[in-house]
Amino acid sequence: MRTLLLGENSMLQLLRLLQDGQFHSGEALGAELGVSRAAVWKQLQSLEAERGLRFHKVRGRGYRLEMPLVLLDEASLATGCQHWPITVVEVVDSTNAEVLRRLQSGQSAPMVITAEQQTAGRGRRGRQWVSPFGQNLYYSLAIRIEGGLRQLEGLSLVVGLALAKALQQMGVQQTALKWPNDVLVEGAKIAGILVEIAGDPADACDVVIGIGVNVNMPAEAVGIDQAWTSVSAQLGCLVDRNALALKLGDNLAHYLEQYLQQGFSSLLDEWQDNHAWQGRSVRLSAGDRHVDGRVLGVNASGALRLEVDGVEQQFSGGELSLRLRDDS
Numbered sequence: 001m002r003t004l005l006l007g008e009n010s011m012l013q014l015l016r017l018l019q020d021g022q023f024h025s026g027e028a029l030g031a032e033l034g035v036s037r038a039a040v041w042k043q044l045q046s047l048e049a050e051r052g053l054r055f056h057k058v059r060g061r062g063y064r065l066e067m068p069l070v071l072l073d074e075a076s077l078a079t080g081c082q083h084w085p086i087t088v089v090e091v092v093d094s095t096n097a098e099v100l101r102r103l104q105s106g107q108s109a110p111m112v113i114t115a116e117q118q119t120a121g122r123g124r125r126g127r128q129w130v131s132p133f134g135q136n137l138y139y140s141l142a143i144r145i146e147g148g149l150r151q152l153e154g155l156s157l158v159v160g161l162a163l164a165k166a167l168q169q170m171g172v173q174q175t176a177l178k179w180p181n182d183v184l185v186e187g188a189k190i191a192g193i194l195v196e197i198a199g200d201p202a203d204a205c206d207v208v209i210g211i212g213v214n215v216n217m218p219a220e221a222v223g224i225d226q227a228w229t230s231v232s233a234q235l236g237c238l239v240d241r242n243a244l245a246l247k248l249g250d251n252l253a254h255y256l257e258q259y260l261q262q263g264f265s266s267l268l269d270e271w272q273d274n275h276a277w278q279g280r281s282v283r284l285s286a287g288d289r290h291v292d293g294r295v296l297g298v299n300a301s302g303a304l305r306l307e308v309d310g311v312e313q314q315f316s317g318g319e320l321s322l323r324l325r326d327d328s
């Protein structure tokens, strides 16, 4: 007798069969998975309700995904990444939170957790990071820092460089870095970074580097309150998130090694070459306090240099936000 219900894993198997965006008959899908057509239909309804996916159903042709997907493939990521173990989870509150939980329960760095969907993706300054199923890259890397973390700014700026380089290698032109760690393309945000620390930053500690990249998210996505773009919008095609995750890993390994051995100052010029807002008039805010000035760049530890009323001032700190001024 044929199984009527599909388990959690089979739900992903069903999605793998449908990710090409082509029509597949309920009968063929059922045969492939060893379940009834009714079980396939039920699972498609769950995928719509729980994962926010949309299917077209056409009598005589079957089902197809409204928008094709490239699902993450843990086996090929594990084979392709030599730097650290990488785990793909289907749905999680936040990949950063998941890494922090794993560290707390005794798993050791380095490790990467990446997910198809985040239900409570975290952005900087307590904001939400929009994280729909199967469309973007949600990637959290834990690394161990033994000698104490001298300057968090420097670390997150270096991560921005690695991310920009990975995007360039995927073919995205004109990436630029906004202090402290957004990646922009022609002024629109394509990726963000959230660094969190477990342990004592003055001693041995684990650092969780959370990276979110807009990859295949359609333009009508809701909940983003700033100008944004995606890798697919830049390249005009569906993008392989596995390829991006591997390039990101290679660049993170390379840049973090240089940063840990030689410090941020060894990467300062390269960061400056990629700086989005050099010379621009900006407003720097911390809560309801703000400073207006002109961007001079960053210093050797990654702090922002601003000319304020003709005098240079330097700023650092994770809760700061930077905006272009209208007269910029």
Ligand code: BTN
Binding pocket: 093, 094, 095, 096, 097, 118, 120, 121, 122, 123, 124, 125, 127, 129, 137, 138, 139, 140, 182, 191, 192, 193, 194, 210, 211, 212, 213
């Ligand atoms: C920002 O620009 O505000 C930072 C966004 C960081 C989002 C990533 S997605 C993967 C990781 N997990 C999270 O919950 N946040 C980071």
